Amino acid sequence: MLETCLKLVADRAGTGELKLIRSALKELRHAYRVFALRPETRKISIFGSARTPPAHPDYAAARAFSRAMAQAGWEVITGAGDGIMKAGHEGPGREASFGLAIRLPFETTANEIIQGDSKLINFRYFFTRKLIFVSQADAVAVLPGGFGTHDELFEVLTLIQTGKSVVVPVVLLEGEGGDFWGKWEEYVEQALLAGAFISPEDLCLHHRARSVEEAVEHVRRFYRIYHSSRYVRDLLVIRLKRRLRDQDVQRLSKEFAEIIASGSIEQREALPEEKDHLELPRLVFHHTKHKFGLLRRLIDRINECEPMDAG
Template sequence: MAKERNYRTAPPDSSEERPLTTEHDPDSVGTARLVEEIKETADKFARDHASRGDLKLVSRALRELRYALKVFKPFRRHRKVTVFGSARTKPDHPAYQSALEFGRRCAQAGWYVVTGAGGGIMEAAHVGAGRKMSMGLNIILPFEQSANYVISKDEKLVNLKYFFTRKLMFVKEVHAVAQFPGGFGTQDELFETLTLVQTGKRDLMPIVCIDAPGGTYWKNWLDFIIKNLLDQKLISPADLSLFKITDDVEEAVQEVLGFYCVYNSMRYVRDKLYLRLHVAPDAAFLDRLNDEFKDIVASGRIELTEAHELEVEDEHLSDLPRLTFHFNRRDFGRLRQMVDFINEGLGNC
């Protein structure tokens, strides 16, 4: 049996860091070809006689993404959580205090806290995390918003013109998402994140909706989801497993940390899904998995294996045991339930 690992990561200056990322280091051979493809695409814009407005959009988006990816790259192997919520929430509001405590607890566990860098909930999460463990993705608007005092002028702050480049970074570069009460933007981010996870466009990660103590914001939201989506068969019952609602900060923190208790990350290799774990299941547990989750196995069985030869670029994850199977690539709510089953069955989470 593989040695169990501590899922709480240490800060970056600690000697006890764990290999954590699901992103892969760049391949020097393939990188040059991809850069050439980008150049070829740029040349095609000229051939297509693209309008100046279209070119400005593409040029600015590419420059924003290049810079944002550069800023986040040194932190790829550190866990990060995105915190969403209203910029209008005042410091004396219970939700502000909950966000502050959530940021503090995540930072204590070695997680970076990523927000939109504004005020309200975003400021609260950064206040809790502190400048060292905070990262920001600020949106440039004509009327708002300047970066909050915690992250302002920090090297881990990125200013972006476009919401779509900002939203990409919010989801691509993190390992969990926390939602506090907010307006259209908060709802937009939540639904987009859920859509990406539900459709497999983004790897599984914990999504937790946190209310102020005794608050009903997310309970009312869930009532809407059940009545208008689940009851109308517009989503599956298992899709409700993709997120958790709570008004308890400690429960929210454990939802985030506990997800990586045994489970580490996932990757597709050719036509199979590989789940990397910190603990290898025994034969009896493997039989239970195959019995409980046979509905999401397209063919064959769930099997215990080692790293595939095509995972060579993931050297920092090479010693982790894997579960591999032909996933139907449809029932991601059930796949999340499978991860929960593994964490509960193999770990002290």
């Protein structure tokens, strides 16, 4: 890092460029420090419109969903503003909430729930804020919104689709009687999929929930057996909470041969290079690093399995 900073001087970087890099690093350092104080609790980022009024069904859905996630032991990350962001803090309350505020000319303060809390982080740049939203989240929930909400949703989907972010559940939710996401899915299927701008498996990267209860169940089920994943060289290591039966591993290997570059899926202990969660069993295979929608589907299949120690 120091070497890179010195090279900026040698490159005669402009004052504005240096200020941007300095400010971005300061924002990221502070944000990582805040989240490092609560590393064990799973977290969900909630996106949605700042304009949604408290009487709107979407507001009620966001509040009920975030409350249910907190009751399940999760913490909630929102943009700290009003509308859906405030509803996402009302549900769990201040203790289980993180706020990632952005400095805008027309939005200058955080909502009263998170205002003044040590878990409120103020950002100058959207790109650093979005990095924290994604990197610290074990799941993402999106409620109806405008350009900003769509920017966040499509960025999350793009990062997962291209393998630049780990696979997490992305759930679309709205209030009772709404059809916002129904129309959105029509656009995605009729314009993007029909136009061959995305692949059929990309539709697996999100889930449209018809109720708060379904949204909560979708997120929680993602971690029924699946724990987390990482790459060790070209090997994808999928950590499991419980060991699978050998016949299920063989079945998964055949079903998802399209994303296995060579060999097959093997169930084994931690690799020598690993340092985290060494006690957990693993599924390991040579991943093609392509078609991440199928990888998302593989995780669903893993969670459908009965573990070896069941019954």
